[in-house]
Every structure is written in structure tokens, then in C-alpha cells.
Amino acid sequence: MENFAYVNAADVEQVPSLLSDDWTETKMIAGGTDLLGELKEYIETPKKVVNLKSIPGLDKINADASGLAIGALVTLTDIAAHPTIQHHYTVLAEAAGSVASPQIRNVGTLGGNLCQRPRCWYYRNPDIICLKKGGDTCYAVEGLNKYHAIFGGGPVYIVHPSDTAPALIALGATAKIVGPNGERTMPLEDFFVLPDVNPQRENVLEPNEVLTEVHVPQPKMGTKSTYLKVRERGSFDFALSSVAAHFEMSGGTCSKANVVLGGVAPIPWRSVEAEAALNGKRITDAVAKQAGEAAVANAEPMTDNGYKVTLTQNIVSRAAMRLA
């Protein structure tokens, strides 16, 4: 990795002023488990790296009646082990616990998890300049795309690697962002952007903006949620496909289903089709099966990833049955 100037940020407000408005100039570091991988491969060669860990207060979880406020610096270990999150926001605890390995979860932060860059093997290869890196070919299109997108692809076909993002979106979370012009808040769902909007980025952040906090509304009584992740290598691996399911239940029927898929699209992929198949239904085997089928009705597999269609269909049904 190339050397850089390292700067400790004093507080959230200072961060935008420490960051350049040019992506190549500056980067932020939280746990560093993703950033250092990029720097070591020279995918990024920033002149300056701004340390967020020096900002006090961003490593807190606050749970109250309004819901859950999680600072960007909270580690995945802390999220997975938090009793309130385990009980009332189960999908999030399970998702955080499924990320990478214990060592990475011990330092990897929520902010870093949501803002991490793609794992596409063309992207991560220092000798290949693909579309995402400013080149003009997405090698996944004609190449090895076993791990790539079956939804929302084009012109690039990455899958979003984050496990916590689908969970948080299923829970209806909002993101707080601080930039040069102050603070803005938006549904986390709108935070992520498809490549046809911006092939080089995965979210709305400007180079000098920082994600500071995620807020999750308190789930209604009787909601149930779960995260189901399938990985090729059980010990640690990114998802081949995952599903975050969060159902509001009333008297045995699912009054409102939130189904968000991971590992299958360039952004966490809300399956409105699966949700429609579940809303207002009592969840039976047949309904769960329909939800699975609906989830993949509009899938557009590439040459090597057709299996993800079957896989996703099956795990959507499985997740639904788990919450039945």
C-alpha cells in the first residue's frame, strides 16, 4: 500500500472539511477491514486518510421507545451481541453475526459495512481496470459471473456485499449523513444507488460526506424477523444469496412483509413481488412457495449464475416459513 497522510477527525462536523470533493484524493477509515484491502491492492491510492475512530460518541447503541440509534462506529460484534437487538431486531443481530469472521466483526463497523466497496474479482484485481474503476468494460458480462447480479445489473453487475444493509432496510432504517452543507436524513433504502445511476459508486454519498448514524424504528408488537444467508464456504464468506425478512403479524396473518435480498443485486434488493405475495396472508407452505417464486419472477441471470435464481427462490420460501 502507498503511504498517505493520516488525520484524526475531532468530531463529525469536522469530517467534511477534512475530505476532498474528489474521490481519489481522500478516504475515511473506520475499522479498516475493507479499506486496507483496497489500499493494499492499490485499488485506491488516496493522499489522505481521515480516521473516524477519533470521533467520540459514534460507537454507541441507543435503544428506546422510538427505536434504535446505532452510531456508525459501532462494531458488528457489539450489534450481534446486543440483547435488545437480538430480541426485537433479530434480523439485524443475525445479519451482523453472519459477517465475515470474529476478528473482522470485532473491528468492522456498521458504517464501514454499509459503505464497503464491492468484492467483484475483476474490481479487486489491481491489474484490471473495469467499468467500476473508470474503465469501459464490465468484465463480468462476458466473463466469470458466478457471484454476480441477477437483479438490477447494468452497466455493471456487482452484488452489494453488505449483510447488514438488507437487514436494516427490512427494518425500515434511516441513515443520517453529514456533509459540507450539514446533515441530511434518508431512508436507508434510498441510500443505495443502482449502477445505471452511477456505475462507479454504490450509494448517494458525496466524497466529502460521512454516514454518522442509522436509526431503526421500534418494530410493532408481534413482528418477527430473520436473516438467512447462504455462503459457499461456511467458515466465512460473502453471501451467494441472502434474505432479510421482517414481518408484521396480526393474528396469524402477515399484515406487512418486508423482504430484502442480499448478494443478488448491486444494491440490497427489496423484493416487492415477494412482499405482495405475503401481505395479508396466513403463511403456509403454499404461500411461502409463492413468495419464493414471486421473488425471482423478474430475475435476469447471467451465464454462470442461474443457480442463484433457484437458490434465492428457495431461501425466500424458507425464511417465510421460519417466521410463519
Add this chain to the structure above:
Amino acid sequence: MASWGRPENSRLIGKRVQRLSGADKATGKAKYTFDINRPGLLYGHILRSSVAHATITHIDLSAAEALPGVKAAIPLIEPGKRVRFEGQEIAAVAATTDDIARDALRLIQVDYDELDYVVDMEDAKEAGAPQIRDDWEGNQSEPRVDERGDLEAGFAEAAVEVEATYHAPVQTHVCLETHGNVAEWDGDNLTVWASTQAVFGTRQNLARHFELPENQVRVITEHMGGGFGSKFGPGVEGVTVAKLARITGAPVKLMLTRKDEHLVGGNRPSMTQTVRAGAAQDGRFVAYDMSGYGTGGIGSGAGFTGPYVYHVPNYRTEKSAVAINAGSARAMRAPGHPQGAFAMDSLMDELAEKLNIDPLEFRRINGDSDARRDRIRQAEYTLGAQEIGWHRRNRVPGSGTGVKKRGIGVGCGLWGGGGGPGTEARVTIHASGAVEATTGTQDIGTGIRTVIAMIVAEELGLRPQDITVKVGDTAPGLPSRGSGGSQTIGSVAPVIKTAAMAAKRKLFAHIAPMVEADPGNLRAVGGRIRTESDLRMSISWKEATGYLGMETISEGGEWDENLRVGDTAGVQFADVEVDTETGLVKVIKIVAVQDCGLVVNRLTTESQINGAVIMGLGYALLEERIMDDQTGKMINANLEDYKVPGTMEIPEIVSIAYDTDRKITGIGEPPTIPTAGAIANAVYNAIGVRIRELPITPDKVLNALG
């Protein structure tokens, strides 16, 4: 004649003895080549071709040389020459820190004149594909044809036939300590700390390269972080680091990066074979017609076994290698066998099913082609079948109910591993009572150090920890073979044993007059020397050696063929669970019944079997070098996308050492052979759809299930 004696007379041999280097390894004290920090040490790195095939037109090292901290920058290829795979060496640097060395690589300007490349075996075979090897016509080697019996007649006799194509991928060794060396010159004397399986082989190679007498080169391998067949010589990196050290006049460490290791550290060639085979109604395997090939990258060899293990009277095989623009194959844990075994055992099950015979019964009928092995193998079938619960398998494959389906399968292997002559060793007894055993082998993690101590201690009536074992150094001038082919123990143990016997005889002869005993009557037991007839005469080991005064006993040994045995047979059973909704295969249990000859250290033998099974499991389910057509690169040259088994993949492993022989044999390789075949057969038994291509990943399972 020397013998290992009767089991009831062994105090140590066959018991569970803790590895002598255990505490050093568990505390971080053990120093590997990667850990050698010499005063004034420089760090080396190699710039490698980023393209698969090109003519190098120009290399400009000036910017790298000008970088503060860089002490040397040298080209490793002449302009005008071709690079033939991603990763081929282009230039090297030495600098004061590792980071600076890496910075320097990025400052080297290389001009490539790119050539067409081919990284896919099938494409490489086509006419008009870019020519990779100068010594071949086209990219496929002249097929080697083997024939036996009368194939036509065999097929005429066949009641059933199977025709199938099996494929196994390229597997890389993934030694956790990458290849590399630390080199230091003192005048014309070169010392190299090497991560090698062969200190003497490495010495010979380096001496030749630098035109030095061998005794001016010393190679040291105190601890070594995994080789699996890939570390027998200094390699380009070893010669390079010695050059850099000479130029800079300083010690230099050059260890490959993880990516380098995948690209150039060696690999197991792939295999694609198409086979037509027939069996008679009574279950006899009667005909086998196979043609296949594999790729060893730019290397020339890609052999695999077949027919394998079972008795096949009539066959014809045609095997060849296909060159592609990728890193060269090297020997890898039982070269040629796991790929051959996977295909053969899959085929056996396919035939058995057509005959409607139990697959195990079908194997029993077509016993091992070797009589001794067959006797052992038949017993192993019984043991293993019982342990796995063979009766629980699905009579009708895939007939289990539910989403997660269980299945049971069997696979076989055979291996040589008897060792051979050529090892010199000394056992030295000092007046202080200290005992040393010295030889030029190296402990690459197999536990040979502990085995040597056990053998000497058994002979001298001492404890293993009383013996100082000196291995992994050429300086004493006691050569031994490279640690490969499961040959180490069979080569070393007999020499150590006879050296210890000789040293003991000498000691007894020396002290017999002092204790007024007949030397033939003396025994070394429990740290004491006593006479057999008169139990009152007993002196401590130290008292006894004290009589040596100024003298030291140091005796050599001789290799004795009767102390070792080769040709082992192994059988494994796998119990798996396939999630038919996710395609995930979970191995629940592996039973490995392995012919082990005489087990010296039962603890480390079990470790070896576990480890071999786990590597076989990775081969079956996870591992594959993936070459990208569009860029000519290995696209998964890391440990994220090249997936090796981790804790969650580990099944229950029951290792049964089948040790009926009182002769020693090596066990590093044989137990990795049967695993993939057993797992593939178990997967079939679970889901009723055969997957003929490794690794058996969820995409293949889901696609197969349709």
C-alpha cells in the same frame, strides 16, 4: 537382523507422544524462514508479469533504483524473451523495508508486446491456438497409450456399460508459509534459510547455480510452514535472493506474497477424462477404455492414475497433457492419485448401479490388483463399513425424504511410500548423558523430529524429550532425501534405529568391564542400565555415560529394507447431507481406514490422516484455480475466492490406523486420495444425481437437481 520388535515390548513405538516442537510452535518461539531476522536484513520482492503471454521489449529499473532505501534492482528476464503466464518473474528488488521493496516494484517500467494467450484447456487443444511450449507441436503432448488384455473381448463380455466424462480442477498447494528464503553471504560461503522440503536438494541446486563446492553452501530449515510437494528446490526466488544478497553484501529475505504463491508456487494439474467401461453380469469389471488429459500450465506433466486400485483385466488408456498460459504444476500430495481416484470411484459406483449390485460388494468382487493390498483392503472395507453404518445408505439413491438429504459413499486409494536408501544419520552419546540424533532430513510439519526421538529413546531406554534431534541443516554433512512421496519415515527411521543400536552397543561395550557384566547381558530401560540376569545391578543412564570420561560415542546407521514397507491401501467412507434447496453439501462424517504399516507415533499419525482428509474435502467441495479467459489471469489468487476448508467445513473424522505390519511406512499422502471420490459418491447417494465435476459447489448441485 534389526526389527521393530513385538508390540508388547515397545514402550514408545505405537504410543501417543506429544510433538517435541509443540511448545515452541504454540508460544511463537519457533522460527520459520519467514521469521529469520538477520542484522542488516534487506527485503526482496519480485515483479511478475501481469499478462499471460507477451514478449518483453523493455525493462526500465532506473526509477526503482533511485527510490531511497532500494539497494538493488535486477532484471530476471532479458528483453526479447517471452513471458508465458501471469506471474512469471520479470525483475527483483531488495530494499531496507518490505514496504519500500513493494513501492519499488511499482516504479519498474515494463513494456510488453502482448501475444495471444490461452488459459482454457479445450481452447488450447484447438488448431491455431497460440503455441505455448517450444518443445511441443501444438499444445497437447504426445498421448501415452497403455494397453492390457483384450479390450474388445472385455466389452463383448460386458452386461452393462457406462460412458462418462469426469473433471477435476487445478488445485493449488496453499502452503501457509509461502515459498521463500533468507540468503546471506560470508565471502564465498552462502547460508540460506529456506522454506523447503529438501535442504540437501536446495543446497545442491544453489551450489550448482553459483558454481560453488557444495560444502560452501549451507541450507537451514528449522521449522517449515507447509510444502505439500511444492518445495523441493530453491526456485527462481531462491536463486534470486542469493543474487540480491551477493550484490548488496547484506542478508536478504525474499518471501512470496500470497498472490505469488497461487501463481507460481505450484499446483495439482487438472484432469478431464472420458471413459467407457463394462462389467459382466456376475460383477466382474471387464473392460475400461479411457482417454484423458490435464493441464500443468506451461509445465509438461499432468499425469493421473487410471485404471486405479481395482483389478481391471482389459483396458486401454490414452493420457496426455495440455499446455496453457498458466503457472506450472508441481508435485502435490499424492500426485496424480486424487484426480484418478475420484474418477475411478465414481465410475465404480455408476457400474455397480447398472448391475444393481451394492457398490461395496462390487469393489470386493473386483479386489485390489495387488495381493497384499487386497488382503488389507478387504479388511478395511469391513471395518469402515461398520464404523460409517453402511447399511444406512439409500438403497435407491436420492430416495431420502425431506429437504436435507443424507447419503453415504466409499472411495479408495493406494500409495508407495516405503522410503529408500541414501540417508546418513548419527546418534551421539556424550559423557554428560546427553544424546543427539542428527540427520539431514527436515521436519515440515509431519513430526519426523519426534519420531526420531522416539526411536532413539526406545532403543536407549530414555524419554523422547531426552533426545536432542538435529535436523533441517546441511552443515553436519549427513544427507537425507527430500521430504516427499511419503518417503521420509521409511528412509530415515531404519537408519536412525540402526545408528541408535550401534551407539548402544558401543556404550555397553564400554561400560561392561566397569560393571563387571557381559555387554550382551546389558539392557537400557527406564533411564537406567541394568543386566538382564541380575536385577540388582542397575545404574542410572548418567552414571553409565559418565564412564565415557573424555570419550563421545557417535555412530552411524544403515538403511535396512526389512524395517519398512511400501504399497499401502486406504479406504474411506463419507456420510454427507445435501441441502437440496441451497445446494450446500455438508460432510457429516468421514471414516478413514488407512493401512499405516507400523505406527510409530499414534498421535501424529492421526493428525496426518485428519489433515489429508481435510485437504481431500477441500478438493471435493471448494478448491479450484479459476482462470479468466478475458484477461488471462487467475482471478481468485487470494484466500477469499480460492476457498480452503475452515472450521465450519470440518466433519467428524474417524481415523482408523490399520496397522498389522511391524514395518514402517509413510502416511502423509495416502489418506488424501480416497476422500473426494467417497464424498462424490455420497452426494450421489443422497440426491440421486451424479456430479462428475469437482468441486461440488452449490451451483453445480442446484443445476444438477434442475
Add this chain to the structure above:
Amino acid sequence: MSKEKEKDQTQGTSISRRSFLKGVGTGAVAASVAPSVLIDAETAAEAQMGEEITRAKIKLDINDKAYEVEVESRTTLLSVLRDGFDTSGNRVDLTGAKPICERGECGGCTVQVDGKAVYSCMTLALDAQGKQITTVEGLADGDQLHPVQEAFVQHDALMCGFCTPGFVVAAKSFLDQNPSPSHEEIKEGLAGNICRCGTYPFIFEAVKTASRKMGG
């Protein structure tokens, strides 16, 4: 695939294979060769907020011993442990933690930072300031091995031993959190480490034994 095919695919694009290759070797290393901003240990310890550091003298607390080392911003904790010098010119020489992947994929470099297992290859030395770092060398009490180390030796949970220091530290940290784990929990707790020799089954046994010895 042939170069011809390759060309077809990239037709009409401005980037040829040649130029993307060029884009690689020429990366500027300006930052690493630029004159560095040196600040002394005292100021570094509480480096001014907003101050740019490219090189600094820092203090690290490793195995209850204070080390003063000079690092670049990019220097990892792993590289300080293995290859660093203190400011009096002595090697730190704690080579127990191993560089196996250097990308957070293998666990060979695991150390404890403030009681938690982390990958030292993915930790900047600057970020380890003011924290308690424990390496595999810091676990034994003189000649008395830590129960985890003892159990690893007893069960032969090591072959070549190259992965062992990482596993030992990971296992120790895991038992600190979960003193009496189940078999499945042990597997999950050690999922961030790789052993190519395949010592896993005996590692699981060793962790169980250590757990019993430690009163878990």
C-alpha cells in the same frame, strides 16, 4: 481465448489492454517518498486533531511492555511486530504473528487488542496506540504455558505450526468471551482462522480441554 477475440470485445472502447496495463506500473508512490512529517512521540500520542501524519514516533504497549517505534501511516501493526525497530534500534522481533494472506482472510496474524482478537495485518500501527496489545509471545507466564497453549501441545493441535500462533490467540480470546463453549460454538468462534495442514479436529479438542482447565 485469443487476443483477437479479446479485441473484438473491447472494440470501440478507448482502453486497450495495453493501456490498462500501463495504468498499473506507473502508479505514483509520491506519498511514500515525499519528505515525511516527523513528530515526536509525545505529540504523536495525542496527535492534534486534524493534523496530517505521514510518519511518526509512537508508543505501543505490547505484552505489557512499552515500545517506542517509528512508523509510517501505512505501517500495519503486523509489520511493526515482525519487522519493526524501537527507537533505540532494537528489533521488536515478535514474529509469532504470521503474514499468511495479509488481507484479513486467514487469521495467521491474530493478536489481541484491548482483549479482542483482531487481524494485525488489517490494523494500522497508528490505530493501535494507547491500546493493550497481546501477542502469542505474551500468553505464557515464563515457562508456564497458557492453558490454551498447553492443550494445543497435548492434543497435537499443530503440525507445521505456521497457523498455530494465530489459532492460539484466537482460541484464547474466544474462551475469554465464552468460557464453556459447545463444539459448534468452538467452530464458529475460530472460523476466522485457516490451517492448511488440517489440524482442526485436534484444535477443537484442545479448546475443550483448555476450557475445562480454565474452569469454564
